[in-house]
Amino acid sequence: MTEPIRVLLVDDQELIRMGFRLVLDAEEDLVVVGEAGDGAEALARTAALEPDVVLMDVRMPGTDGIAATEAIVRAHPGTRVLVLTTFDLDEYAFGAIRAGASGFLLKDAQRQELLAAIRAVHRGDAVLAPRVTRRLLEHIGPRLAAPQPAHDPTASLTERERDVFLEMARGRTNAEIAGTLFLSESTVKTHVGRVLTKIEARDRIHAVILAHRLGFVD
Structure with a gap:
C-alpha cells in the first residue's frame, strides 16, 4: 500500500488548523503529522517531521510564511509548500511564490479543491487555479521582478x-x-x-x- 502524504499545518489560528486537520484526516491517503503556529515553529517542525507537504499561511506573527517558505525550500528540497492566502495583501502571496512555494490556494477554497491541491503539489505539479492565477497577475503583474x-x-x-x-x-x-x-x-x-x-x-x-x-x- 502506498504511504500516505504527510502534511504539516501552519497557521497562527488554532481553529483553522483544527478545521484543516478534520478534513485531511478523513482521507485515507493523507495524514497530518504536525502543526505549527508561526514560521519559526514551521521550520523546526519540518526538520523534525519531514513532511511531504506544508500547508502554509502567509501572515503570521514573528517569522511570516514567506521567510518560512524560503527557509524550508532551501533546507528541505523534498518538501513542497502550498501557500494559503486571502489575497487582501497580494504582495505576500507573490513573495511566497518567489520564495519557492509550489502553489497558492485561497483560504476559502472548497474541500475538494484543497485535497486536489495537496495531492497535485505532492506529485510535483504546481497549483495554479485559473481564478487565483488571474487575480494574482492582475494585482501584482506590474511588480513582477523579471x-x-x-x-x-x-x-x-x-x-x-x-x-x-x-x-x-x-x-x-x-x-x-x-x-x-x-x-x-x-x-x-x-x-x-x-x-x-x-x-x-x-x-x-x-x-x-x-x-x-x-x-x-x-
Missing part, C-alpha cells in the same frame, strides 16, 4: 512542447494536460521538463507568469 525578455524564449519549443506550454499556462496539471492532448502522464512530465529548461523558467509558476507576460494567454 524584465520583459529581449527575445521570445519559446522560439525553440517544438510544436508539441508549445502545446504543453499553453496548457501549463492555463493552470492545468500533468494529468489534465495528458487528457487534453491524449498523451501519457509520463510523456507530459518529460515535455514539461524540456519546456522549463528551454524557456529558462525556474518552475511551472514562473512559466505561467512568462506565458501571460508574452501574451500567450489572457
Whole structure:
C-alpha cells in the first residue's frame, strides 16, 4: 500500500488548523503529522517531521510564511509548500511564490479543491487555479521582478512542447494536460521538463507568469 502524504499545518489560528486537520484526516491517503503556529515553529517542525507537504499561511506573527517558505525550500528540497492566502495583501502571496512555494490556494477554497491541491503539489505539479492565477497577475503583474525578455524564449519549443506550454499556462496539471492532448502522464512530465529548461523558467509558476507576460494567454 502506498504511504500516505504527510502534511504539516501552519497557521497562527488554532481553529483553522483544527478545521484543516478534520478534513485531511478523513482521507485515507493523507495524514497530518504536525502543526505549527508561526514560521519559526514551521521550520523546526519540518526538520523534525519531514513532511511531504506544508500547508502554509502567509501572515503570521514573528517569522511570516514567506521567510518560512524560503527557509524550508532551501533546507528541505523534498518538501513542497502550498501557500494559503486571502489575497487582501497580494504582495505576500507573490513573495511566497518567489520564495519557492509550489502553489497558492485561497483560504476559502472548497474541500475538494484543497485535497486536489495537496495531492497535485505532492506529485510535483504546481497549483495554479485559473481564478487565483488571474487575480494574482492582475494585482501584482506590474511588480513582477523579471524584465520583459529581449527575445521570445519559446522560439525553440517544438510544436508539441508549445502545446504543453499553453496548457501549463492555463493552470492545468500533468494529468489534465495528458487528457487534453491524449498523451501519457509520463510523456507530459518529460515535455514539461524540456519546456522549463528551454524557456529558462525556474518552475511551472514562473512559466505561467512568462506565458501571460508574452501574451500567450489572457
